[in-house]
Amino acid sequence: MTLDPSDPRDPRLGRRDFLQVSAAGALLCTIGGERVVVGRRGDAAKADAAAARVARPRAAGPTEQQTFATPEPQPGGRKVEYWIQATTTRWTIVPSRRDDWHDVAVPGNSTFRATVYQLMTDGFAAPLGPPAIPGPTLHAEVGDTIVVHLRNALTDLKQAITIHPHGVKYNPEYDGVYIGRYTRAGGFVAPGEEFTYTWECVPESVGAWPYHDHGPNHTLNTMRGMFGALIVRPKGEDVPAVEHVLFMHQLQPPVTGLKRAYQCFNGRAYAGNTPIITARVGQEVALYAIGMDNNFHDFHIHGHRWRDASGAFVDTPGVGPNETAAVRFVEDNPGRWLYHCHVFSHQDAGMAGWYLVE
Amino acid sequence: MTLDPSDPRDPRLGRRDFLQVSAAGALLCTIGGERVVVGRRGDAAKADAAAARVARPRAAGPTEQQTFATPEPQPGGRKVEYWIQATTTRWTIVPSRRDDWHDVAVPGNSTFRATVYQLMTDGFAAPLGPPAIPGPTLHAEVGDTIVVHLRNALTDLKQAITIHPHGVKYNPEYDGVYIGRYTRAGGFVAPGEEFTYTWECVPESVGAWPYHDHGPNHTLNTMRGMFGALIVRPKGEDVPAVEHVLFMHQLQPPVTGLKRAYQCFNGRAYAGNTPIITARVGQEVALYAIGMDNNFHDFHIHGHRWRDASGAFVDTPGVGPNETAAVRFVEDNPGRWLYHCHVFSHQDAGMAGWYLVE
């Protein structure tokens, strides 16, 4: 019995599943006065159409008339600038069409139109790399400000977007959230527009955090790729020799229009397609697993264990949506290792990858 | 209605979606020898009827013949007394009929019959406020006893109820749990009856904890509002200037009889209806997010981050059923902020609110 497990014609599915790989994933989106269920292939287009109809809000009320100064770096701190554009891209979830773990083909089309954040050179002069899931990882230290120039290049989708960061400090001007009539400029960046966010790296910003769209169509946009990470270090701290952010998330049919769901690390599914992480014995390794869907995950890496923030030894920490599990150890165990979500049905649907140690 | 809840011939089951906003949430309740599936509007009445048939258990066995002394406060401690009655009330989930976040109407009837704990004056003389979700927050210090006089005023539902607390210490007499033939008096408080619980605040009781019904029909009663919180502080510790308990839970059609599910904070859904929390710069803020349904949640508040108990910096901690995420910071960021569950489908179905800082 070899079949596409999420084929909607399979009478065994479209019922309940513990699998979380079915075709029946549904999102509820409230978009500018319309409530849209994204529950079937094709519904994403309806959500996009609703998002295109959202008018720019006029901020109202005493709170919203407050003004806020743009923060400056602390003495000795830097202003770390990024130019990022929101764009769409054809994204392939399983480029190799194989699962290296089980040494087996993964048939079927896995290419869809993703919405992503793309890193650009200064002044948006040129791309600094192809558009990808996730967006660029932003780096700063305590005392710095992170300045993100966002350009909405989603001309085809014709909807406002934002960047909402976690972990850093920001005033309401730079929250990057659409909140109806209370929305500020940074919460509604329309197609063709630009907005500059300034965020402060305070002492309690230390860590790795997600950022994501929080505009009128944020749930759908986030679910199809508009997210990335930022890492804030204590001032002067060395960067670990090996450092990776690993987003744990599902790409599901109502969002992608594809015939099946994929459980992903960084927009890719199945070992050989997900990030191949390499390290050498003696190197300091930092991996940040971040949840970015509606599910809870468990990040496991074979051959390794480490202290969590509480001092307990762990090898399979839980990770909820927009939570980060920080994995830090000094590498001491050469070989080919599997990393994967330990929710069995996630690992079996693609949420796994290779970690190779010389 | 006694059936196999997973019989595939049962048309109410064998279906599922990822949305967690659908009409068909189902609970399995084992009530006095009957197994009841609460899976459709109307089924709650069947569970209530089954609960009304549960006879008072006669405690049996050597363990149950043990007697336990009522604990006294520690030297210097107080006896903190509360009078609480269990009652039903018409409860409206979206009083404004609007979602302030998206500035949009939330149509449809959202009023149902909730079961709640209501705070009364001494001796049950009069209500100290309207019946509400959640019940009253109880406050005590280490060394105190909390004495709760419970009256079952659920004359319409004709079923026994209890109060089962978390965090505090209690002997089996005051566990407040129905356990069949092992049940003690506090585990079966019939309609019209009263029972007095005495709980000890020991050093490891420090924190914010839920309490809830744990009688024969506990799952249904808890799911429709019979819960509240207790906060135990170290002796002499100041109360934070801003302190709120935020229950994260779903009110679903089989339980409410309504046409749709709502994702709630404190029995209310959508910003403007959920608690509007206010604070001033410089104030100490303590928020306690507590899970109170079958789902796992992630509590996020814009513009803020804090140390968790492990010392890690977080802004989106996970919260399971009856778990508490303690959020404590000194306010330093004026503005209008959103707080919400970061499970995207929960936030979009109402689990969001305003936090306003002057």
Place this chain on the structure above:
Amino acid sequence: MTLDPSDPRDPRLGRRDFLQVSAAGALLCTIGGERVVVGRRGDAAKADAAAARVARPRAAGPTEQQTFATPEPQPGGRKVEYWIQATTTRWTIVPSRRDDWHDVAVPGNSTFRATVYQLMTDGFAAPLGPPAIPGPTLHAEVGDTIVVHLRNALTDLKQAITIHPHGVKYNPEYDGVYIGRYTRAGGFVAPGEEFTYTWECVPESVGAWPYHDHGPNHTLNTMRGMFGALIVRPKGEDVPAVEHVLFMHQLQPPVTGLKRAYQCFNGRAYAGNTPIITARVGQEVALYAIGMDNNFHDFHIHGHRWRDASGAFVDTPGVGPNETAAVRFVEDNPGRWLYHCHVFSHQDAGMAGWYLVE
């Protein structure tokens, strides 16, 4: 498309259950080039047939040609040896056919063919006890090696299996994982074969950890019982007077072939069938709750609370798949207590038991 997302007339909705007790739980298994959905009673046989067709991989590539020395105990450490065979057994989930909590019959057949790890005497001479869920708990100290001689006695199921441990250190030879063409000997132990694993107990191995099958059919095998625990203590540390491992997991119809799902502790459902834990006042108690399915759980025990690793006081910690919640306290509260998962639908479907304190 603006609609009430939970309108029961919407054919896409009006489905789902929060119950997690339905018949239609489905697993996706990728088995030796075949993708098998285990979503109905009977499908497990198809997965087993696919697993029986998986050929022994020939390791390939430079990484796989590396050889690894078998680790020795640290000076002063021991080599702790276990003989374990993988076998099938008829396993009854509710032997008493009763739920002691609610004092009610649990009708229906609950016996199925489980795959388990069985502890044997030295050299596999004889069983050291009946085959059971979970497998034997392995005990060692920091500095020891744990040496497990595994025999695949699954002659009826005709498929390769492994043991993959958590927490301990091992080189790739002893990872116990099937990874297609990169598989080493310990990752494919065919029926009738034996393999000896050697794992190191390093300082950060302290704690209680799961082990489980990680062969070609690992998800199905784990879901039907092939798991156990290992406990590593600091050198010379006393064993707590009361120490138990409690696996929290579901046994579901597609896996068991039974008519309904059961929410279990250690392969058993409903109080009186799940482990009855006993302790005396003054004893040191250590309970290790470990998740072993696709769900997240919350472990609660009445009458008790404790410090978690972060120093916070808890009584209902969350537990994800293959995560461990360590519960440690000195017993001070005599009586009959309930322990249970605090996901309401899990506790009501069997995930509960007795803790009795003299």
